[in-house]
Amino acid sequence: MTVLRTFELPDSVSGTTADRDLGRRLVRTWETDGIFQVAATAEQEKITEEALTESRRFFARSLPEKARFVSDLTYSGYIASGEEVTAGEADFSEIFTVCPDIPLTDKRVADAWPCHGPVPWPGEDYRAAMENYLREVGGIGEKLLKLVALGLELEPGRLTRLTRDGWHHMRVLRFPARSATTERGIGAHTDYGLLVIAAQDDVGGLFVRPPVPGEPRNRNWLPEESTAGMYQDEGPWHFVEPEPGVFTVFPGDILQFLTGGRLLSTPHKVRLATRERYTMAYFHEPSFGAVVRPLTGGDEPIHYGTHFTNMFTRCYPDRVTTRRIHREGRLAVLDRIRDPE
Numbered sequence: 001m002t003v004l005r006t007f008e009l010p011d012s013v014s015g016t017t018a019d020r021d022l023g024r025r026l027v028r029t030w031e032t033d034g035i036f037q038v039a040a041t042a043e044q045e046k047i048t049e050e051a052l053t054e055s056r057r058f059f060a061r062s063l064p065e066k067a068r069f070v071s072d073l074t075y076s077g078y079i080a081s082g083e084e085v086t087a088g089e090a091d092f093s094e095i096f097t098v099c100p101d102i103p104l105t106d107k108r109v110a111d112a113w114p115c116h117g118p119v120p121w122p123g124e125d126y127r128a129a130m131e132n133y134l135r136e137v138g139g140i141g142e143k144l145l146k147l148v149a150l151g152l153e154l155e156p157g158r159l160t161r162l163t164r165d166g167w168h169h170m171r172v173l174r175f176p177a178r179s180a181t182t183e184r185g186i187g188a189h190t191d192y193g194l195l196v197i198a199a200q201d202d203v204g205g206l207f208v209r210p211p212v213p214g215e216p217r218n219r220n221w222l223p224e225e226s227t228a229g230m231y232q233d234e235g236p237w238h239f240v241e242p243e244p245g246v247f248t249v250f251p252g253d254i255l256q257f258l259t260g261g262r263l264l265s266t267p268h269k270v271r272l273a274t275r276e277r278y279t280m281a282y283f284h285e286p287s288f289g290a291v292v293r294p295l296t297g298g299d300e301p302i303h304y305g306t307h308f309t310n311m312f313t314r315c316y317p318d319r320v321t322t323r324r325i326h327r328e329g330r331l332a333v334l335d336r337i338r339d340p341e
């Protein structure tokens with residue numbers, strides 16, 4: 001792979017021959033490259049720029065100001081540089097995470113569902129810009145899942161049936177410029193859900209690992225098979241050249257699970273550059289209560305809310321959110337959260 005393939009998405013997906021053909025090309029590109037790009041519309045480019053501008057404004061505030069935006073109910077909010085750990089080593093990204101914004105009056109919050117609560121927004125302009133952005137990438141996610149279902153020879157609604165009231169979330173990131181002591185941005189890892197849709201500025205730093213025939217790949221959803229740190233210093237790693245007007249898209253753990261490993265959750269890592277870097281990584285996900293079964297049968301199902309909670313408690317063992325989950329025995333609540341099948 002030298003340059004990434006870029007696809008234009010149709011206005012809607014209904015299962016036409018053209019849709020099916022595009023779906024097959026998307027699947028084939030993931031099978032060879034592990035990643036592809038989707039062309040942004042002019043409107044999407046504008047909304048992306050507005051979100052990146054708000055992100056720059058927020059991260060420019062002082063650390064004590066930013067550190068106020070955390071919550072013990074949800075993982076939404078601020079994560080300081082060095083706070084997140086991948087495979088036992090600190091990452092240097094600074095992050096604002098946006099999970100579904102669930103008001104305190106919602107029954108799920110009253111019933112102590114883990115990870116459910118309001119986003120501690122740093123301001124109304126920030127909130128509006130991020131919500132606009134989430135709406136756009138959410139639309140792209142739904143379209144892509146329909147196309148990918150067609151590309152896998154399934155009925156078009158087979159994957160989007162999981163994303164009704166999807167637990168979509170996003171990491172709004174800033175990476176400092178590299179220092180004399182480190183180039184580490186984020187260590188090698190895979191992301192947890194169905195799709196990862198990302199927009200980056202012009203600095204660059206993201207690397208992805210394409211599928212390698214015969215290479216063993218872990219199943220990150222199993223505690224004994226974490227992908228964190230895997231192949232960190234061992235190629236092939238492909239540098240994702242920043243390109244204006246595109247979103248990059250690759251599969252997450254749930255798509256690997258669903259397809260029995262035909263589509264692999266793409267390992268990726270970030271290296272710091274000579275300048276600071278801003279990026280937004282959006283995760284298109286099943287609903288919190290979804291019970292996901294492999295298309296091919298076999299394995300135990302994954303309860304998405306449990307998978308999400310496990311991944312976040314593992315990543316942030318000392319965060320107030322994790323402490324409250326443990327203190328109040330909220331993990332036990334997960335057993336009661338099941339979407340009707």
Ligand SMILES: O=C(O)CCC(=O)C(=O)O
Nearest residue numbers: 171173200206270279281
């Ligand atoms: O910085 C990037 O481009 C990717 C960030 C990332 O991998 C993540 O937030 O999970």
Ligand SMILES: [Fe+2]
Nearest residue numbers: 190191268281
């Ligand atoms: Fe990631």
